[in-house]
Amino acid sequence: MARVNLKVSVSGVRGTVGDALTPSLMAGFATAFGEYVGGGRVIVGRDTRPSGPMYERAVVAGLLSVGCQPVLVGVVPTPTVQMMVDEYKANGGIIITASHNPAEWNALKLVGASGIFLNHAEAAELLDIYNQPERNYVREEEYRNLRTVENAFDVQKKRIFAQIDRKVIQGAKLKVAIDCCNGAGAPYSRAFLEELGCEVVALFEETDGIFRRAPEPVAENISSLCKTVVGEKCDIGFAQDPDADRIVVVGADGVPVGEQYSVVLAAEHVLSKTPGPVVVNVQTTKALGDVAAKYGCEAHFTPVGEINVTSKMLEIGAVVGGEGGSGGVIFPAVHPCRDSFTGMALILEMMAMRKQSLEQILEGIPRYVSAGAKVPCLPVQAVEAIRTLTAKYADAHPITIDGLRLDWKDAWVLIRASNTEPIVRVFAEALDQKRVDALVAQFTAEIGD
Amino acid sequence: MQPLRIGIAGLRGQVATALTPGLAMDFASALGTYLDGGTVVVGRDTRISSGMLHNAAISAWLSCGCDVVDAGICSSPELHFMVPHLKADAGLLIGAGHHPKGWNALIPIASDGAAFTKVELQELLDIYHARRFDTRPWNEIGAERPAPSKVWKAYLDHLCTQLDTEAIAAANLSMVADFCDGSGGAIGEKFAERVGVKMIAINSKPSGILPHDPEPRPRSAVQVCSVLEPLKADIGFVFNSDMSRTSIITSSGETLSEEYTVALVADQFLSKGWKLVTNWCTTKTLDAVAERHGAQIHRTKVGEAYIVDRMLELGAELAGDGSGSVAFGGHLPGYDSLMVMGVLLEAMAKKGATSAELAANLPRHCIVKKKIRTSSSHAYTLLHALRGHFPDAEVNDADGLRFDWPDGWVHLRASTTEPIIRMIVEWTTREQAEEMALQVRGLLERMVV
Numbered sequence: 005m006a007r008v009n010l011k012v013s014v015s016g017v018r019g020t021v022g023d024a025l026t027p028s029l030m031a032g033f034a035t036a037f038g039e040y041v042g043g044g045r046v047i048v049g050r051d052t053r054p055s056g057p058m059y060e061r062a063v064v065a066g067l068l069s070v071g072c073q074p075v076l077v078g079v080v081p082t083p084t085v086q087m088m089v090d091e092y093k094a095n096g097g098i099i100i101t102a103s104h105n106p107a108e109w110n111a112l113k114l115v116g117a118s119g120i121f122l123n124h125a126e127a128a129e130l131l132d133i134y135n136q137p138e139r140n141y142v143r144e145e146e147y148r149n150l151r152t153v154e155n156a157f158d159v160q161k162k163r164i165f166a167q168i169d170r171k172v173i174q175g176a177k178l179k180v181a182i183d184c185c186n187g188a189g190a191p192y193s194r195a196f197l198e199e200l201g202c203e204v205v206a207l208f209e210e211t212d213g214i215f216r217r218a219p220e221p222v223a224e225n226i227s228s229l230c231k232t233v234v235g236e237k238c239d240i241g242f243a244q245d246p247d248a249d250r251i252v253v254v255g256a257d258g259v260p261v262g263e264q265y266s267v268v269l270a271a272e273h274v275l276s277k278t279p280g281p282v283v284v285n286v287q288t289t290k291a292l293g294d295v296a297a298k299y300g301c302e303a304h305f306t307p308v309g310e311i312n313v314t315s316k317m318l319e320i321g322a323v324v325g326g327e328g329g330s331g332g333v334i335f336p337a338v339h340p341c342r343d344s345f346t347g348m349a350l351i352l353e354m355m356a357m358r359k360q361s362l363e364q365i366l367e368g369i370p371r372y373v374s375a376g377a378k379v380p381c382l383p384v385q386a387v388e389a390i391r392t393l394t395a396k397y398a399d400a401h402p403i404t405i406d407g408l409r410l411d412w413k414d415a416w417v418l419i420r421a422s423n424t425e426p427i428v429r430v431f432a433e434a435l436d437q438k439r440v441d442a443l444v445a446q447f448t449a450e451i452g453d
Numbered sequence: 454m455q456p457l458r459i460g461i462a463g464l465r466g467q468v469a470t471a472l473t474p475g476l477a478m479d480f481a482s483a484l485g486t487y488l489d490g491g492t493v494v495v496g497r498d499t500r501i502s503s504g505m506l507h508n509a510a511i512s513a514w515l516s517c518g519c520d521v522v523d524a525g526i527c528s529s530p531e532l533h534f535m536v537p538h539l540k541a542d543a544g545l546l547i548g549a550g551h552h553p554k555g556w557n558a559l560i561p562i563a564s565d566g567a568a569f570t571k572v573e574l575q576e577l578l579d580i581y582h583a584r585r586f587d588t589r590p591w592n593e594i595g596a597e598r599p600a601p602s603k604v605w606k607a608y609l610d611h612l613c614t615q616l617d618t619e620a621i622a623a624a625n626l627s628m629v630a631d632f633c634d635g636s637g638g639a640i641g642e643k644f645a646e647r648v649g650v651k652m653i654a655i656n657s658k659p660s661g662i663l664p665h666d667p668e669p670r671p672r673s674a675v676q677v678c679s680v681l682e683p684l685k686a687d688i689g690f691v692f693n694s695d696m697s698r699t700s701i702i703t704s705s706g707e708t709l710s711e712e713y714t715v716a717l718v719a720d721q722f723l724s725k726g727w728k729l730v731t732n733w734c735t736t737k738t739l740d741a742v743a744e745r746h747g748a749q750i751h752r753t754k755v756g757e758a759y760i761v762d763r764m765l766e767l768g769a770e771l772a773g774d775g776s777g778s779v780a781f782g783g784h785l786p787g788y789d790s791l792m793v794m795g796v797l798l799e800a801m802a803k804k805g806a807t808s809a810e811l812a813a814n815l816p817r818h819c820i821v822k823k824k825i826r827t828s829s830s831h832a833y834t835l836l837h838a839l840r841g842h843f844p845d846a847e848v849n850d851a852d853g854l855r856f857d858w859p860d861g862w863v864h865l866r867a868s869t870t871e872p873i874i875r876m877i878v879e880w881t882t883r884e885q886a887e888e889m890a891l892q893v894r895g896l897l898e899r900m901v902v
Binding site for chain 1: 467468469470473474475477478479482500501502504505506508509511512513515516554555557586588589590591592593594595597
C-alpha cells in the first residue's frame, strides 16, 4: 500500500511540509471548515513554524471563498485563539500548529463556537463534508473582508489576571526561568511573568520557528532550563511546547517535577481554595487522585484527548482539570482549554499565597515513580487481554473507557492498545522503583499469555 | 457554460463557479514551478475577491520556494514597472480590469515587465495542466516581504521623464477622472499633483464595489460628463479598474468612443518614420493618423500580450487597440492609462489647444460593437461557417475574421477573455454600420452548425 506523510482524520489534518500537506490541501480543509461552521467569523492563529505564514495564506483563501470573515491574530498560543473565539463570538477558530511535533510538521487544530475544540462527532461531520467533491463557494458579492487583530494575547492575559491575585504574586518577588521552545509563547511569556512581578530568565525566545530544543516538553528535552534554574538561582522553571498549551515545571534544584505534576500542582492550589470536582484523562498520575481526596473532592476520568476532558469538565462543573501525561492544565474559570499561562499563574499564586517554595509544596503530595513497556500484541488479542484483566482485577477499580486503568492504594497501571502499531503499552506508577518495575513485568507477562 | 477562460490573457473567470482557491493555487503553483525558485511580485486591484486570490497565490509560491514581494493594491502600469525595477523573475497581476463584477483574473508578467508571450504562456500552461508542482520542504519554502514603500514614486519619476511636466504645469489645466473605484485612484491623484493639474476625482475610493460598468465605454462616462461641463474642466477620463484602459471626454462634453483613445494619443505622439502596432479590429482612423504623421502601422492579433510583444520586437514607439489601451515603447512594456493622460495633457499645454480641438482633428468613422454570447468551441465553428458569406469582401483571417469593403469593415472574433464573439463594424455612416451589424448578427443567429 502506498503511503503518504499525511493524516486527515477526526483530529484534523496533519503532515510534513513539502510532502502531501500542500497549501491547496490546507485551503481545501479550511473551506470545508468554513462551510461546516456556517460562514461568519473564524479566528486564525499560528505558531512560529516557518511554514506558518504559507499555510495561513492558504487557510485565509479557503475561508474567504466560502464567505467567512477570517480574523487574523498572528503568532499566538493555541489557548489565545480559543479565548478569542469566545470573546469575539466567532463561529470557529483555526490554529496552524503541529503542537509538540518537530519543525517539518504542521497541522490544523480546529475550534468550534465558544472556543472549544471540535469533539469526535463534530470532527466526523466536518470530515464528511471535506470528503465530498462539491464545495459551496460563495459569489463575490457575499465575500467578507479579512480582519487583523493585534494584541489578541491581551484577551487571554486579562482573563487570567481576573482570576488570580496579581498583588500577592508580585509581593513574593519570585525569580522564574521560562523555556519558550522558540514557539508561540515566546513573544509573550517574559512580559506576562514580569507583569506578575517576577524576575525572569527566558530561554529560546527567538520566534523564527527554528526550535533550538526538541519541542516536546519532557525531562530529556529541557536540560538547558534545568541548568539555568540552578545557575541563575531561580525559584522555579517552566517549559512550554511550541503552541504554548502545555506546561512543565522544574524545581529550584534543577530537577524536572515531571509533566504529570503540572495538573497535580494546579489542582492542589485550586482545590485548597475552591473545592469541587476534578477531571483528568486516564493517563494521569495517581497523585492527582490523592490531592483530590485530601480536599474531599471527587476525581473523574475521561479517555485521552483534550476535548474529552473539556466536555466532562463542562458537564459536571469541574473546578480544575487537565492531562497528566502531557502537562496540560485546564482552569475553566479562565477558559476550558489547556493553557500554559494559566498553569504558570496558578502555581506562582500558590507559592506566593503559601509563602512556600515549590519543594515545600511538593512535600505534601505523594511522588510516584513511573515505568513503561511496549508489548507486541495484535489488536484483537489486545481487546481480549483487556477484557480478561478487567475481570481478573475487579477489585482494583478498573476503568475501561480508554484501555484499562487499575488503581491500588500505592500504585496504578494503564494498559492501552496503540492506534498505529500492533502493540500494547503498559504504563505504571508506584511509590518506589521496585514496585513499579514488578507491576510492569507482571502485566507484560499477563498480556503475553 | 463554465465561466472560465485560460489563454493568452492569463486565467480569467467568475468567482465561485470557476475561480476557486484551488484553481488559483494551481495556476500560481504552475508559475512558481516554472520559475524554479526566484522572486515574484504580486499586485492586486480592489475587487473584493482579489484578496482571496492574493492569499491563495502567495501561499502557492511560498510552497514552490519562491520569494514574494507583495505590492498590495496597485495599478497594472505600476506592476509592469515594478517587476524589472525590483529585479524580480516574474509578476502576477490579480484583477478584473474591464470585466463585470463577480469576475476576476490572474495575469502573469515576465521579468521584463511585459505580459507573458505566447511561448512563455504555453510552457506555463503545460505545467498547469500536468499539475506536477514543485513543493519544497519546511526549510526551503519562500519568504514574503512588502514592496518598498516608495516604489510608486520611482514609477512616477520614470513616467515624468517621458513628459514635459513643466509645460503641463504652466498650462494650468483641470481635469475630471473616474477611477471606477479601482486601483488607480491613489496613483492618479499623486500624478495630477506632480504635474500641477487640478484633478476632480470621482469613484476614487479603493472599495472594489463597481460604481458602473468597468469597460470604459461612452455609457460609463455619464458621471464624468455631468461634472465636466459645470466645472468647465479641460478634459475628462474614464479608466477601468486597473488603469489599462481609458476613454476620453472632451472639453465640449463629447464622449469619444474608446476606439479613438489610441488614435487621439497617436495624433499627438507620432513622428515621421515611427512604428505603431495595433490589431485587426481597430478603427480606420488610426490608419489615417499614422499616414498623416508618416508612421508605419503594424497589425497583430488581439490581446495585450501579442500587441506589446510585437511592439518590443519591432522597437515600435506606440501600440494600442480599440479597447482604449495604449502602450508606449520607450516607457513600459504594458498598457498605461497614466501615460495616456500625460501625453494628452502635454499636447493641450504645448499646442495651446483644447481637448475638443484635438478631437476635432481626427478623421472619424462610425464604429458599432456588439457581443454575441456563445461558448468558445461553438464560436470557432460559427466563424468558420461565416467565412464564405461575403464574396465581394476582402477576407482576412489573421485573427478571427475580417471582411473589408471600400467603405467599411466587419471584424468577428472569439473573445480570449470571455465566452462571447466580439463583433466590430466600422462604416462611413452610423446607419450603414448599424445595418451591417444587424445583418451579421442575423446570419450568426440563424446559422445551424
